Amino acid sequence: MTALQYNKLGSSLASSSKDNDVILWDVVGEVGLFRLQGHRDQVTGLVFLDFGKKIVSSSKDNLLRVWDPDTQHSKFLPRNKYALVGTKGGTIEIIDIWSGTYIDLVEAHGGSVQSIATIPDGDGFVTGSEDHEVKFWEYQYTQQPDQILETHLI
Numbered sequence: 001m002t003a004l005q006y007n008k009l010g011s012s013l014a015s016s017s018k019d020n021d022v023i024l025w026d027v028v029g030e031v032g033l034f035r036l037q038g039h040r041d042q043v044t045g046l047v048f049l050d051f052g053k054k055i056v057s058s059s060k061d062n063l064l065r066v067w068d069p070d071t072q073h074s075k076f077l078p079r080n081k082y083a084l085v086g087t088k089g090g091t092i093e094i095i096d097i098w099s100g101t102y103i104d105l106v107e108a109h110g111g112s113v114q115s116i117a118t119i120p121d122g123d124g125f126v127t128g129s130e131d132h133e134v135k136f137w138e139y140q141y142t143q144q145p146d147q148i149l150e151t152h153l154i
Contacts (some may be wrong), residue, residue, distance in 0.1 A: 003045050003115075007052035016043035019114050022057050024069055036067050045086075045115060057064060058085070086113025092127065092137075109133060 005017045007025070022036040022043055042062035048055055055067040064083050067073070082103065085093040090109035095102055111130030115136040116128035118125045 002042055003057075005046040005048060005055075009052065012048070013048045014048065014057075015073060016057065018042050020059070021044065022055065022067065024055070034069075034072055034143055035067075036072060038065055044071075047116075047118060047123065047149075056062075056083075068131040084116050086127060086129075087115050088112040090131070092119070106137075108135065108137075109127060 001015060001017055003014075005014045006012070007014075010050055010083050011027055012033075014022055015025065020037070020039045020041060020043060024033045024036070025031070026150075036057070037053070039059040040063075041059050043057050043059045045058040046055060046067050049066075053069070053083055055069060057065045057067065059065075064085070066087065081096060083095045085095060086108070087093065090106045090107070090111055091115060092106040092115060094104040094106070108134075109129035109131050113127055113129050116125055116126040119136075119138075124136065125135050126134060128134050136137055
């Protein structure tokens with residue numbers, strides 16, 4: 001396994017391994033529902049959005065894919081404006097999904113950022129790194145909640 005993530009209800013599990021695919025599992029029925037294919041390299045991270053209506057996968061192919069489990073296709077989401085990308089250099093890039101522009105570059109760790117998980121209230125995230133540290137981050141917003149002013153360690 002390279003990544004595992006439960007949805008907020010704990011009823012679904014997304015998993016990935018070195019085969020570049022994401023599998024969505026029904027936890028209650030203990031059965032694989034379907035396989036999401038599209039990455040060209042190993043999947044490194046998974047997160048559910050919109051209470052499990054969307055799955056975001058990151059990969060060593062340097063792509064973020066947003067999957068719709070209903071259609072089993074990847075696409076972008078209108079309400080989710082930013083993506084967080086951990087780098088080998090220990091930084092976190094905050095990217096505007098729609099324009100593809102960098103919003104911020106945060107010096108986060110002394111080693112490669114291996115995992116990023118959002119905090120359920122949506123006001124921050126947690127990072128893990130090869131430097132053996134786990135860090136908790138929170139967003140600071142401008143007047144508009146969809147515009148991030150800065151990110152800092154809590």
